Amino acid sequence: MRSIERSTSAQAAAAELAVHARNLRKVIDDRVILDDLGFAIPRGRYIALLGANGAGKSTLMRILSMLTPPSGGELSLFGQPLRSTSAGMRRRIGLISHQAMLYRDLSPRENLRLFGKLYGMRNADQRATQLLQLVNLADRADDPVKNFSRGMTQRTAIARALMHDPDLILADEPFAGLDAPSTHTVELLLDALNKSGRTILLANHDIEQSLRLAQQVLVLRRGKLVLDCPSSQVSAAEVLKEIGG
Amino acid sequence: MRTTLSQILLLVGKDLRIEARSRQTLGLVITLGLLIVVVLGLGLGAEAAKGYSAMAVLWVAYLFSGVLCFEKTMAVERHEGAMAGLLLAPVDRGVIYLSKLIANLLMMLAVALVVTPAGVLFFSFDLSAAPLSFALIMGLGMLGVAAVGTLFAAVVSSTRLAGGLLAMVVFPVVLPVVIASTQLMLGIFRDGKELGGTGLAVLIAFDVIFVTVSWLVFEWILEP
Structure with missing residues (x-):
């Protein structure tokens, strides 16, 4: 009975997470793109994903949007393991990319x-x-x-x-190539979506903008997660240091 | 099943609407087909170009026009990552293949509607003996070519060698279709035989095998 209760509460806790990754790996042509990533994103959070070019941000976005499978590890969205064939899961994910699609x-x-x-x-x-x-x-x-x-x-x-x-919005460099008014419009849109309960993962190059918009920051360096903390507890200089290593 | 059919119709409609609006593909491939008929007709000379050589020349026109169709319709998906948009949606990748195949086949048939009468007139080829057999053989042949071409267009479009490589990959694979259909038509129009036999079986088997296999493997070859 006790183990059932524990299991039920673990499921409930997992369901409260929009994304839960454990030992997530992606290897392309013997090159490790993502290396044992582990992180959790609670529902309704606004997360910034930062990193230099080639750090693995876009690959992570492609895995989360089910465009490409991981090479290893476990990944669940909204408490359900991610399967590429799951049509129901696809309905819960929206991807904004620098490509218009x-x-x-x-x-x-x-x-x-x-x-x-x-x-x-x-x-x-x-x-x-x-x-x-x-x-x-x-x-x-x-x-x-x-x-x-x-x-x-x-x-x-x-x-x-x-x-x-969608419940989970993956925004992969949505501000790339935009002028100031358009950037402002997109910022307001993402903020409004977050306030209405959507979980947002924003991959971005602008550190100060990311810290201003997001509640939590994840920093990738050469495929490894090197920083995972609330954005209010870290400065742009510290993030820049983590990005550059 | 109903969802699958409605998704196929949606995607075919999308391809045809894009073609109707951009007019990028059809005008180009019809012109190419007509040019092939004329150039080969003149090149073969007045006597050699008479009658049955029309079948081979028409196949050359269909093949080159077809390859251009396959490249163009797949290029639409590659521009600005449109294919990734499709792959994000809860759409079976086999549905994407079938819709692309139908759109390509419709374009090839549109080309054939213009190029075939031109070839028939240019080569004084008498189709009146068995026009329905001609249409059936060419239709089956085009389905086989489109099945192979649609699959390889998806493979080749994600490589840097897209232009030109497709023809080199598709032509050897569809050779059985060209040989079987040409032999069938020689039998019907030159020797007065009935439609049927091994040639027809080869065409049908080729279509069934390549449509089924391509539909099944499309999931693994399609990169966003």
């Missing part, structure tokens, strides 16, 4: 409708309209994406990632 010849509305329907949404049209208003693109909803500026394309990409209302 959009069809350039289609309009934002057509892109959003397509992805919404692929996620099995019945109200895809309504949701697309709502999101295009949220990212301030309602007046350009029917123009082809190829005519958009970098900022407008990125806002469309964010709307695409949010189309299926």
Whole structure:
């Protein structure tokens, strides 16, 4: 009886975590990209993932978004082990990347409708309209994406990632190439999503911006986790030192 | 099953809409097909180009146009990481393969609708003896070529050797299709035989094997 109670409470505790990684490894062509990573992200947290180029941030994002499998270790999302075939799990993850992941010849509305329907949404049209208003693109909803500026394309990409209302938002360098107003818009959007209960993992190069936005910081150096602490307890200089080693 | 079908229709519709809007592929491949017919027709000379050589020339036109179709439709997925967007969604990778195959096949058929009459006229090839057999043989042949081409286009598009490599990979693999369909048509149009026999069995078997195998292995070869 006691062991059942313990097991139930362990499951409940695991379910409170959006992401739980243990000994996570990724090896590509004999090169170790991620080396025995272990971390936990509670639900509803805003986490910044920092590291130099090649530290393994994007690889970790690709593993968490189920685009590529890990080479070893254990990974669970929302208390469930991650399996590449799990359609239900895919519905809970949204990835914003520096690549737009959009069809350039289609309009934002057509892109959003397509992805919404692929996620099995019945109200895809309504949701697309709502999101295009949220990212301030309602007046350009029917123009082809190829005519958009970098900022407008990125806002469309964010709307695409949010189309299926994911619980975990993986933002891989979402500010890359954006001007100041667009950066501010994306910052506000991510903040609003976090306040509405979404868990956010933000991979970023701007240390000060990351410390300002996120509640917790993870720093990767050559595939290893070298810092995991609340952002209020660490300075930009300390983070920079950890990144550079 | 219903979800799978609706996802395939969605993705095929997406490919056709992109093509209708960009007009990048079809105009190019039809022009290429027509040029091949004309150049080979003139090159073969007036006598040699008469009649049955039309079948071989048409196959050359279909193959080169097809390869260009496969490259272009896969390039759309590679631009700005659109394929990664598809792979993030709860869509079976086999569904992505089947939708791409159908879109490619429809484009090849559109090319054939223009290039075939041109070839028939240019080579004075009399199709009236068995037009339905001709359509069936070419349709089965194109399905086999599209099945192989769609698979290898996905493989090749993620390498740096995309341009040109696809033709080198696809042509040797689809050789049985070209030989079987050409022999079948010679039998029908030159020798007056009925449609059937080993040639037809080879075409059907090739289609079944390559569509099934490609659908199954697509999951492992598709990189975002």
